[in-house]
Every structure is written in C-alpha cells, then in structure tokens.
Amino acid sequence: MNIWIKIWLAIRASIFWVGFSISTIFYGLITPLLLLLPFKIRYPLVRPYSLFNVWWLKLICGVDYQVIGKENIPHDESVVIMANHQSTWETLAFASIFPPLTWVLKRELLRIPFFGWGLSLIRPIAINRQSRKSAMMQVKDQGKQRLDLGISLVIFPEGTRVSKGKVMPFKKGGAVLAEHAQKNVLPVVHNAGDCWPRLSYIKYPGTITVKIGELIHTKGLSVEEILEKTKQWIDKEKVKLKKQ
Numbered sequence: 001m002n003i004w005i006k007i008w009l010a011i012r013a014s015i016f017w018v019g020f021s022i023s024t025i026f027y028g029l030i031t032p033l034l035l036l037l038p039f040k041i042r043y044p045l046v047r048p049y050s051l052f053n054v055w056w057l058k059l060i061c062g063v064d065y066q067v068i069g070k071e072n073i074p075h076d077e078s079v080v081i082m083a084n085h086q087s088t089w090e091t092l093a094f095a096s097i098f099p100p101l102t103w104v105l106k107r108e109l110l111r112i113p114f115f116g117w118g119l120s121l122i123r124p125i126a127i128n129r130q131s132r133k134s135a136m137m138q139v140k141d142q143g144k145q146r147l148d149l150g151i152s153l154v155i156f157p158e159g160t161r162v163s164k165g166k167v168m169p170f171k172k173g174g175a176v177l178a179e180h181a182q183k184n185v186l187p188v189v190h191n192a193g194d195c196w197p198r199l200s201y202i203k204y205p206g207t208i209t210v211k212i213g214e215l216i217h218t219k220g221l222s223v224e225e226i227l228e229k230t231k232q233w234i235d236k237e238k239v240k241l242k243k244q
Contacts, residue, residue: 009061009202016060016203020053027121028114034121039151043100046121050095062205063089063195067097069212072186075099078147079186079215080178082230084238085156086164086193089208093192094154097210101152104139104173123151129159139173144181152186153177157230164193175227178218187213187230189237211237 027049034042057063081098083090094101107126110116125142127135143153155174162168178185190210196203216229 006202009204012061013202016057019056019060023049023052023056024118025114027118028116031117031121039100039123039149042121046118047095049118050092053092054096057089057092057196057203061195061203063203063208064206065093065208065210067210067212069214070097072212072214073098074184074186074215077184078150078152079184080143080147080174080181081152081154081186081188082157082174082234083154083188084190084234085158085161086190086198087161087196089192089196090190090210093208093210097212098152100150101154102146104143104153104155125153136173136176139177140180143177147177147181147183157227157234161198163198164191170227170231172223172227175223175230178226179221179223182219184218185216185226185230187216187233187237189213189234189241191238191241209241211241213237 027046034045037045054065081094081101083094091103102122103124105119105124105126106129110120110124110126112119123146125139125146127138129135139155146153155177157170157172157174158168159171160168174185177183188210190208192208194204195206195208213233216226216233218226221229
C-alpha cells in the first residue's frame with residue numbers, strides 16, 4: 001500500500017479515536033447516575049454510545065455494514081447469540097442490530113477507566129478466564145438470570161478475537177448455557193476483520209457483512225449437539241464471506 005494512503009488512513013483513524021474517546025469518557029462519567037436506573041430504562045440511554053461510534057466510524061473512516069437475515073432475529077424471546085470474533089467492531093455494532101443484549105467478557109475489561117465503567121451499565125457477565133470451572137458456573141447461573149429477564153446474551157465461542165484466516169477451537173460455554181437455560185441459539189457470522197483487523201490502529205474503508213442464521217432450536221439437544229450445529233453453520237458461512 002502506498003505510504004501516503006497509509007498516512008491518510010492513520011489520520012482518519014486518529015480522528016475516529018478522538019470521537020470514540022470523548023464518548024467513552026462521557027458515558028464513564030455518568031455511569032453512577034445511570035446505575036440508579038432499572039435496566040429497561042438504562043439500556044436505551046446507553047445504546048446511543050454504540051450507535052454514535054458505529055456512525056462515527058462510517059463518517060470518518062468509511063466503514064459501513066450490511067445485515068443479511070434480519071428476519072431471523074426473534075423479538076419475542078431472549079436467545080444466546082453465538083458469533084465469530086474478529087474485531088472490536090462487533091462489540092459496538094451488535095447493539096444497533098439486535099434487541100437488548102449483554103456480553104460474556106473477561107473481567108479485566110471492567111477495570112479500564114471510563115470504558116469499563118460504562119460497560120458495567122449493560123450488566124455483562126465478567127468472568128475470570130483463569131478459573132474455568134468457576135467461569136462456567138458463573139455463565140450458567142448469571143446467564144440464565146439475564147436470559148430469564150429478557151436480555152439476550154452474546155458469547156464468542158472462539159473465546160477471543162481471531163485474526164482473519166486463523167482457526168480456533170470452539171469453547172462450549174455458550175452451548176452449556178443454552179442447554180441449561182433452555183434457550184435457543186442465534187448463530188451470527190461477519191467479516192469485520194477486513195475493515196477493523198485485530199490490534200490494528202488503522203481502519204480500512206469498506207462494507208462489513210453481518211449474516212444472521214435461523215434459530216437453532218435446542219430443545220432435546222445435548223451440549224455437544226448444540227455446539228456442533230452452531231460451529232457447522234458459522235464455519236460454512238465464514239467460508240462464503242471469504243469468497244465475496
């Protein structure tokens with residue numbers, strides 16, 4: 001890539017990060033006030049943070065997105081959303097695509113000043129990844145609680161951001177939760193890593209595709225069967241996105 005193009009992209013990324021930082025500090029500062037509100041009132045007030053940054057990214061860096069399969073999103077039930085993880089982008093954009101949701105994430109994120117404070121507003125399940133047994137129990141117990149309240153839960157079965165083209169084994173936490181809570185799985189795949197690569201400062205212009213599959217009904221399925229059905233769909237659709 002031409003050095004001048006790289007410089008231009010870096011300038012645009014810097015402008016984006018300024019807007020991102022200002023919005024993060026703002027929400028971090030008002031966290032104590034918002035925490036006083038019930039989740040149903042709080043969530044619509046927090047959601048604009050994600051909407052703004054997705055819009056800001058499009059405006060400054062030229063990163064847009066399209067969604068295929070919106071009709072598969074259930075609006076009358078909470079679900080376990082299982083998706084591939086390539087970028088920071090999906091952690092922002094999913095709030096603009098799906099009904100009220102929260103995340104399973106590493107607890108260290110909540111310790112980041114401003115960002116972590118704001119993140120606590122959506123009642124995430126913050127796990128210690130070093131203690132697998134306690135983390136699994138936490139996902140099962142707190143996850144069922146969130147789902148029973150009508151809050152869908154996003155879980156990345158790969159466990160971490162994965163660079164484009166790299167393959168990671170799927171962890172069974174999402175399938176365990178779905179089986180335990182008797183909730184269906186909504187499989188999702190995207191190619192956000194094309195525009196916002198893992199650990200990349202620069203954001204590359206383009207249109208990210210998010211594809212939402214049909215619900216995987218979990219009634220009568222074992223944890224292994226739920227995980228395998230989800231993995232098969234995600235793996236198949238990732239290959240299709242690569243060919244676009």
